[in-house]
Amino acid sequence: MEQMEKDLLKSIADISGFMPGSAFNLRKNGEGVERHSTPNVKIVTKEDKPGIDIIVKAYTSGESVHIPVILTESGINDMVYNDFYIEEGADVEIIAGCGIHNDGCDTSQHDGIHTFHIGKNAKVKYVEKHYGEGSGSGERILNPVTIIDMEEGSFAQMDMSQIKGVDSTMRKTEANLGPGAKLVINEKLMTHGHQQAHSDVTVNLNGEDSVVQIVSRSVGKDTSIQVFHPIAVGNNRSRAHIQCDSIIMDQAKISSIPEIAANHVDAQIIHEAAIGKINSDQLIKLQTLGLTSDEAEKEIVDGFLK
């Protein structure tokens, strides 16, 4: 593996190569290049369309699955369907992510359609990082679609972040919660240059005592544009808490269009959103401690997105 590829893997999945001993699938420039399953986690190529099925056996515990995607050639347009079958009572961590290195002048694009079938009482922690780099003028585009179907008593935590270098993203997330299911979504997003980011999240609280918590934090720099559209629909006795905080800098534009709907008398839904610039007291304090204004700004932004 080239050093540049290793660096990409480090940025998106915190690994430096293949992961012997644990379930693993590396997709590079639109093709699978390395894979291994374990007795409890099977990774199988789809037969009808590009992509894989990841099957986690019932009551599996303590395993992790890495499924990174990297694009290193300019002009690649990759679309992939990944289905996760997390069987009853399994407890698993999934590390996904996509890194694009584009030194060319053509657009590199990866659209991942991820569908989670989370069984009764199963637990999933899903970590997804999106990252772009490269000296070319070619755009780096990521359009992830995430669908989450949660059965009774299941739990899912989705940590999804886009830290740097993605020119355009259209994120779509849809979750359907069964009885007692609990979903936590932590979204982090930073845009710079003339990047654009849209994020639509829809959560349907269908089951009794289902719970969702969404925390979205974003920073918009330069002339970038961000649009957030989280939707929580309480169709049963349920609770939802959505919190969106954004820091706006330079000539960036940020909008937030949440939608909360209670279709049941015992649905309890709370939404909070704030858009504002960096706290000037904090800036001054850090500068008093010896940081330049740029360093102080970086410190605050990093802390906010941590």
Place this chain on the structure above:
Amino acid sequence: MEQMEKDLLKSIADISGFMPGSAFNLRKNGEGVERHSTPNVKIVTKEDKPGIDIIVKAYTSGESVHIPVILTESGINDMVYNDFYIEEGADVEIIAGCGIHNDGCDTSQHDGIHTFHIGKNAKVKYVEKHYGEGSGSGERILNPVTIIDMEEGSFAQMDMSQIKGVDSTMRKTEANLGPGAKLVINEKLMTHGHQQAHSDVTVNLNGEDSVVQIVSRSVGKDTSIQVFHPIAVGNNRSRAHIQCDSIIMDQAKISSIPEIAANHVDAQIIHEAAIGKINSDQLIKLQTLGLTSDEAEKEIVDGFLK
């Protein structure tokens, strides 16, 4: 004036008849029936369409204007355009409101299009109550449109409430704020039966240091449906705070779709919304004090909308 008409006036404008000595316009069943101007507040019939111009002279102070509308016949469809010209430095209170008494089986509808031209440093307090009653099967419909253009340093407080008996309402409010303008909107809404209420509020913070505060409180009972869609757009150094709290009861459905957009680095926008049922601790406490469950519920709802 009949007693029923007097009662309607009491409900919507807290008056029991004409208001000699102050500016006044009563519209009944689609026609003006009584009017008087004062030296500082002129009320003039529009020539191109139904409605009136209300002109408040510059630097007028301490005057109030009553412009109630009542519909007492079934089957009336009344549309009226009222323009308010509040000249520089004037300080005025405007009491509007519409009461419908419908004993028939035909729909009674009043659509008021109100446009406020608020001059430099002028101050307006606007109170609008909507109320319906009557034993007929005919619907009572109110579709108010309110447009507010605010010049430099002006202030407006809009207290708009729909307390009871309005079968269907589509409220549209749009405000454009100049430099240093401050707008406060207090919205109160109660729906019952199979009523429907939609409220769209758009505030454009165009001027430097413009400020808006919106507090919306609502209660949805029975099978009624409420939809709120407040929008705050910060196009300059400005501040917005939107707060929507709703109590949901019975089989009611409530949704809230706020939209906050910062198009300027010094725009600071905060939104909070909560939908939930009546606090059960409060209910139990009031029942312990001797109230029946219905009385306790009424007490809490009245307190919430006060």
